[in-house]
Amino acid sequence: MDSYHLMELPTKVLIGDGVIDRLGEFLKESAGDRKVVISSGSNVTTKIRDAVESALGSEPAWVEVAAADMENVNRVMMAASGSGCIVGVGGGKSVDVGKLAAFKLHLPFYSVPTSASHDGISSPFASLKGLDRPYSIMAKPPVGILADIDVISSAPRRLLASGCGDLVSKLTAVKDWQLANRVKGEYYGGYSASLALMSASVVLDHARRMGRFDRESVRELVEALISTGVAAGIAGSSRPCSGSEHLFSHYLDIVAPESGLHGEKCGIGTIMMAKLHGIDWRRVRSALKSVGAPVEASQIGVDDSMVVEALVRASSIRPDRYTILSRRKLNGKSARALAKATGVI
Numbered sequence: 001m002d003s004y005h006l007m008e009l010p011t012k013v014l015i016g017d018g019v020i021d022r023l024g025e026f027l028k029e030s031a032g033d034r035k036v037v038i039s040s041g042s043n044v045t046t047k048i049r050d051a052v053e054s055a056l057g058s059e060p061a062w063v064e065v066a067a068a069d070m071e072n073v074n075r076v077m078m079a080a081s082g083s084g085c086i087v088g089v090g091g092g093k094s095v096d097v098g099k100l101a102a103f104k105l106h107l108p109f110y111s112v113p114t115s116a117s118h119d120g121i122s123s124p125f126a127s128l129k130g131l132d133r134p135y136s137i138m139a140k141p142p143v144g145i146l147a148d149i150d151v152i153s154s155a156p157r158r159l160l161a162s163g164c165g166d167l168v169s170k171l172t173a174v175k176d177w178q179l180a181n182r183v184k185g186e187y188y189g190g191y192s193a194s195l196a197l198m199s200a201s202v203v204l205d206h207a208r209r210m211g212r213f214d215r216e217s218v219r220e221l222v223e224a225l226i227s228t229g230v231a232a233g234i235a236g237s238s239r240p241c242s243g244s245e246h247l248f249s250h251y252l253d254i255v256a257p258e259s260g261l262h263g264e265k266c267g268i269g270t271i272m273m274a275k276l277h278g279i280d281w282r283r284v285r286s287a288l289k290s291v292g293a294p295v296e297a298s299q300i301g302v303d304d305s306m307v308v309e310a311l312v313r314a315s316s317i318r319p320d321r322y323t324i325l326s327r328r329k330l331n332g333k334s335a336r337a338l339a340k341a342t343g344v345i
Contacts, residue, residue, distance in 0.1 A: 005236030122229025165267025260300030
């Protein structure tokens with residue numbers, strides 16, 4: 001087993017109210033006078049688009065990302081020929097597509113989230129559809145992250161609650177990592193694990209306050225999501241951020257691709273994986289409910305049979321990743337009992 005790993009972290013983070021007006025200054029070190037290419041989703045409002053162009057002082061090349069897949073990555077790459085940097089403006093898919101395009105072109109990538117629905121805004125991983133595997137692939141973390149709390153606070157509450165779901169999932173991800181260390185001798189990084197757990201505690205310990213989604217709590221949510229991306233960079237893998245609960249989510253992506261947001265599915269998975277690990281799953285469920293995140297599969301349009309199938313088969317998605325599902329080897333009966341006991345079905 002390798003006794004070393006590479007740490008890659010964001011170079012700078014600018015967070016606060018109205019900071020989108022400083023985007024031009026933020027990018028100048030990388031872009032200079034060269035073209036800026038922006039990967040953005042269709043939901044990026046005219047207001048944000050105007051603010052971006054005003055901050056840059058010139059019109060960038062906008063590429064509207066319809067889906068998080070290689071076709072859209074290639075479109076961004078074509079637009080980025082001769083450019084100084086790529087910027088992902090929007091939610092998960094525009095950031096992931098821009099991140100992978102920049103990685104392939106060896107260009108600096110900047111993340112400008114308009115919501116806080118998961119930790120992809122800062123992590124070195126990109127989640128795309130249509131690849132030979134349904135989980136995230138390694139790229140590079142953003143060089144810089146510009147998070148305007150005015151903009152993110154106006155995102156739909158469902159997206160912000162999804163971000164809380166992704167945060168609590170670090171609880172079981174770290175437990176799985178510790179298990180893999182004990183059973184398989186896998187490298188375990190205590191510092192990055194502690195950072196991930198501290199981010200999860202933001203929701204677990206302060207769910208009622210976080211669920212207000214006012215500027216203060218949204219800023220705390222964004223900072224915690226950025227921290228989990230940094231934890232992955234320190235670990236050199238997604239281990240502190242992604243475990244059995246993410247495998248459960250990825251399996252649902254296959255059997256129910258249009259059902260639920262990433263953080264919603266991870267949150268529901270965390271409730272069940274917490275019970276398998278023998279930790280306080282009721283606390284996880286209560287925290288998610290307090291922030292308005294779903295705690296039952298039916299709330300995201302997933303039926304009971306899909307939940308059972310995902311619990312039984314999720315570990316097959318990534319056999320190299322040892323988790324509690326690898327150890328417990330659930331069958332249909334035990335999977336259904338787990339989902340019922342935790343109120344997921």
